[in-house]
Amino acid sequence: MSAPPPAPVREPAWSLSRSAIGLWVTQAVLGTVVYAVIVATAIVLVPTDAGWGVPLLRWGGPAFVVLYGIVTIGVRPRLRYRVHRWEVTAEAVYTLTGWLTRTWTLVPISRIQTVDVNRGVFQQLFGLATVAVLTASSQGTVRVPHLEVDVARRVADDLARRAELVRDEAT
Structure with missing residues (x-):
């Protein structure tokens, strides 16, 4: 491990x-x-x-x-907009949310179970989507909201592919 x-x-x-x-x-x-x-x-x-x-x-x-x-x-x-941030690195997904109470979330790629792209009604009107990263932790799902649809799809595909590679290497 x-x-x-x-x-x-x-x-x-x-x-x-x-x-x-x-x-x-x-x-x-x-x-x-x-x-x-x-x-x-x-x-x-x-x-x-x-x-x-x-x-x-x-x-x-x-x-x-x-x-x-x-x-x-x-x-x-x-x-x-100024305070919500996100990033995907080789090792993890990072999010920083909250404008009054700041929440920093780090999800190691190895902990990712599934990756979804969701689009609510208003998001569809504005051409946006949310990437939802489900982990095995007690925190549950980590969301990267309000990305452009094509960016969200690329991020989700990349994360799913890398999580699968990590799982394959572990077995």
């Missing part, structure tokens, strides 16, 4: 597709619209003489929606 690969000393080299920003903005716009509809419905349905909560609802509700929209539409997508 070979020694595990050394821990990375640098961030993974590659960013997600720039189209991920558009996907995240679209999801944020939809989420903001949902919150706006909920707040507007509450404002319409709550009687004006219902008590002290009415002014809070009438002013605080729309203010919340505006603040939520600014953060989720204007800030979060670009920040996520």
Whole structure:
């Protein structure tokens, strides 16, 4: 059995597709619209003489929606794009995710069991795909989201081929 690969000393080299920003903005716009509809419905349905909560609802509700929209539409997508990174080396798959809580994941090629390419509805609209790397570890599946479709397919094919070679060498 070979020694595990050394821990990375640098961030993974590659960013997600720039189209991920558009996907995240679209999801944020939809989420903001949902919150706006909920707040507007509450404002319409709550009687004006219902008590002290009415002014809070009438002013605080729309203010919340505006603040939520600014953060989720204007800030979060670009920040996520800057911090989400990935890389495939000869020894492992590295991912770095999270814009508030950072998660570093290293998957040795020898631990890979299966590799899938998934495309959600929004990903299809933006020409994106996710590479899902299933391992035998308790962490389960490691995902490299929002890659261009052709890049995702090449990465998945390469990882599956290399994992198979490692398994063949071990037997």
